[in-house]
Amino acid sequence: MLSKKCGVAEVISASKLATGVYELWIRTELAENARPGCFIGVYPKNQATLLPRPISICEVDREKNALRIVYRIAGKGTEEFSAYAAGDRVRILGILGNGYPLQEAEGKTVFLMGGGIGVPPILELAKSLKNCKKIIILGYRDDELFLKEDMEQYGKVYIATEDGSVGTKGNVMDVINEHKLNADLIYTCGPIPMLKAIKRFAREKQIPAYLSLEERMACGVGACLGCVCKTIHKDEHSHVHNARICTDGPVFLAEDVAILEEDK
Ligand SMILES: Cc1cc2nc3c(=O)[nH]c(=O)nc-3n(C[C@H](O)[C@H](O)[C@H](O)COP(=O)(O)OP(=O)(O)OC[C@H]3O[C@@H](n4cnc5c(N)ncnc54)[C@H](O)[C@@H]3O)c2cc1C
Ligand code: FES
Structure with a gap:
């Protein structure tokens, strides 16, 4: 199990990659545990948008303790992130999710x-x-x-x-x-x-x-059930055929999750 920590990262660089698509390289000790398919929660500073926004790990530079994230502006949170510049500080939660089995x-x-x-x-x-x-x-x-x-x-x-x-x-x-x-x-x-x-x-x-099911999430840490999806396996605690995408996923074997009409 990867450790989940809240921390403050420093923006190393910020740039625009395409219309509405931006990247940040951030310095954080969490980079050590980052794996492909995992994600971090990024907290907007604006108090009106309290929950962390889940953003996938795009690249890891362990020597520099750095993570790259790339995101499209979807709403208030990601719009705020698009204005960040080198030297800014950002509160993050991670490392979240299971990642791809390599x-x-x-x-x-x-x-x-x-x-x-x-x-x-x-x-x-x-x-x-x-x-x-x-x-x-x-x-x-x-x-x-x-x-x-x-x-x-x-x-x-x-x-x-x-x-x-x-x-x-x-x-x-x-x-x-x-x-x-x-x-x-x-x-x-x-x-x-x-x-x-x-x-x-x-x-x-x-x-x-x-x-990788990048569905909508709320808490990001398994507490709110805001991200459940139907699975063929029973959850150990609730004994229902549900998985929490934020903690059991976001990566699932296709045959384990009911995403097709014919699966339901
Ligand atoms: C595990 C995971 C990894 C993700 N990785 C990335 C990533 O690497 N890059 C990236 O750009 N986005 C990623 N997302 C989606 C990203 O989290 C949302 O776009 C973001 O939270 C929107 O926040 P906001 O405050 O800008 O918009 P909000 O104001 O919260 O929402 C604006 C609009 O976006 C829609 N929306 C919100 N979340 C999602 C979602 N998960 N999927 C589809 N529509 C959504 C809302 O319904 C609404 O219409 C990921 C989501 C998950 C769950
Ligand atoms: S987002 Fe809260 S349980 Fe998954």
Whole structure:
């Protein structure tokens, strides 16, 4: 179990990566325990927005005790974060969540699939996976391909854009069809329609898929049940078929969670 701590991080650098998409590198002792697929809670300073905002770990630099987070402005909290500058201090909670199981990939051909603001956690994952063939498939709205060049250091990258301006027109599944790609294992993060399509594909091909469910959260530490999803396993405490995404996830084996209409 990873330790969860509240701490104050210092902003090392802040920049804009695309329209409405920003990054922060922050210095924090929590970097030591950060793993791909885990996340941190970032507290807005504005007292009107009390709860920590869950943001995935995009990259870790253990030598510098630093974490990179990349986020899209969705509301008041992320808008506040987009105005941060080097030297600012930010209260964070972490390290949260279970992360992707890396050892499963040994010797395999692996799809790393990220869609939209699900792209950031795929970077640290691509960096951390060893001894496997990595096929990275990223889906964007348009030609603002944030993090694409970072990803190219770690595997072959395929792009899908909704408007067809770069790569395959459509989504990440269209890339697989167009290039007739195959894999033994899938790791993914993205919007629910994308995760549903990937679950169906993985079921048909009979390959395991690990999905990161970046659903809405409140407390982030398992206390409020604001993030439950239906699972095939019974929760040890409540004896119901629910899992808390914030503590049991956000990464789940696709076949363990009921996200498809036919699962329910
Ligand atoms: C485990 C996890 C990891 C995440 N990682 C990232 C990341 O790396 N980068 C990133 O940009 N975002 C990420 N998110 C989503 C991010 O937490 C929300 O966008 C953020 O909390 C919104 O806060 P806000 O105050 O800006 O907006 P709010 O004012 O709280 O909400 C604004 C709008 O965004 C919607 N919204 C809020 N949370 C979510 C959510 N989780 N999914 C979809 N819509 C939402 C609300 O319904 C509302 O319409 C992650 C979420 C989870 C649960
Ligand atoms: S967000 Fe409170 S239990 Fe998950």
